[in-house]
Amino acid sequence: MYDEVTIGARLRALRRWRGMSLRTLADLADLSQGFLSKVENGKQPLDRRSHIAAVAQALQVSETDLMGGPHLSTDPTQAGPHSVVPALRAAIQTNRLGDAAVDRARPLPDLLAETRELEEVFICCDYLALGRRLPSVIDELHFHIAEPAGEPALLTALTVLVEVYMFATFRTKDLGYSDLAHLAASRAMDAAKLSGDPVAAGKADYLRVQTMPRENSWDRAQIAAEQAAKMLEPHATDPLGIQVLGMLTLSAAMAAAVQHKTAAAGAWLDEARALAARVPDEPLVNWSSFSTTNVGVWGVAVGVESGEGGAAVLELADAVDEAKLSARRSRHATFLADVGRGLARDRNRRGEALRWLRRAEAVAPQRIRNNAAVRETVGVMLQQAREAAVGRELRGMAARMGVPH
Structure with a gap:
């Protein structure tokens, strides 16, 4: 049964371990007892960041304890990216600025060329290909920082290392390795500080914010x-x-x-829109996709986090030009998944929600099949499904995500 691996099932186990009644937990988390009862019984997803943080804080556990860590299934597309994490972990943990873990490296121009290629792999959401090539690039950039061929070469290696650690930060975070993502972000901050470049420091700060512990x-x-x-x-x-x-x-x-x-939240979104108006609306080219289109994508994410569902989510999605997102698969898949999760909150739109989720999976299968929020939504929808056709579609997606069906 799916109930054995839902966030709800873990919530029930953790609550009982703490010796808490459902009413006590509801009071501590400032959530309704009825809502938490539905979560525990797999009838309601626990997928909003605020709800997850509140429940984890009330139970005095980490969000990983509640949501589960890296999730492996028999599906090679879902499980494959995890096979490259050990080598990536070794590269991140064993290198420090001025103390490289290797004693030789390719010429710096060759590493810059490979970094540009890796950016394309990163954008395409090929976690497996990225993970196979990234460790050696991290090693070799650290070598050039430890033994630089002059000040310009040092500054180049440092700023490129910030970008490379961005690749490592987000892809390990996506796979559920929050500790490794945080360490990669910390390494990026060290490199940015040494470079003295305020824009590089801003990039590293962004990574730090994205990997900060969430509970409380x-x-x-x-x-x-x-x-x-x-x-x-x-x-x-x-x-x-x-x-x-x-x-x-x-x-x-x-x-x-x-x-x-x-x-x-609205004020900061308005500020982002004003900044986006000052740069071309080109998500594929701009750093981290920042653009008017990407602000619309984040608007959907903020709306879903704020509890929007059904038609309200579709209205937010209408403001996003999908054609501009199509080449940036990671961002496109996230957008599609957020719309699908929002639609799933409306019982009358579950079939439509599934279509959006399937589109997300088709755009970036490695990412979506490893997404805890999507897996939670699919599991709850599966339990609620009544129509055979919808059930078959859900069972197929559930199987690919490792959700018992």
Whole structure:
């Protein structure tokens, strides 16, 4: 039964381990007892960041304890990316600035060329291919930093290392390795600090905000994003600086939304829109996709986090030009999945929700089959399914995600 692996099942086990009644947990988390009862019984997904953080805090456990760690299934597309994590972990953990784990490296221009190729792999969401090539690039960039061929070469290696650690940060985070993602972000911060480049520092701050522990920390994430944006603003004088600043404002918007600070979230989204108007609307080219289109994508994510569902989510999605997202598979898949999760909250739109989720899976299968929020939504929808056709589609998707069906 799916119930054995739902967040709800883990919630029940953790609650009983703490010796808490459902009423006590509801009071501590400031959520209704009825809602938590539905979550425990697999009838309601626990997929909003604010709800997950509140329940984890009330139970005094980590979000990983509640949501589960890296999830492996027999599906090779879902499980394959996890096979490259040990080598990536070794590269991240064994290298430090000035202390490389290897004693030789390819010429720096060759590494720059490979980094540009890896960016394409990163954008295409091929976790397996990225993970196979990334460890050696991290090793060799650290070698060039430890034994630089002059000041310009050192600065180049440092700024490129920040980008490479961005690849590592987000892909390990996507796969459920939050500790490794946080360490990669910390390594990026060290490199950015040594470079003295304020834009590189802004990039690293963005990674830090994205990997901060979530339980009882969304206020800290908002403060960190706001402070980083304030520090970067005087230096955001070119398109790259504006794009990095824009991603920090979007991070502040999401952190505010999780804390139910609706006005603050709206203000930061407005600030992001104003910044996006100053750069071309080109998600594929811009840093971390920052653009008017990407602000719309984050608007959907903030709306879903704020509890929007059904027609309201579709209205937010209508403002996003999917054609501009199509080449940026990671962002496109996230957008499609957020719309699907929002639609799934409306019982009358479950079939439509499934179509959006299947589209997300088709765009970036490695990403979506490893997405805990999508897996939770699919599992709850599967339990609620009544129509045979919908059930078959759900069972197929559930099987690919490792959800018993």
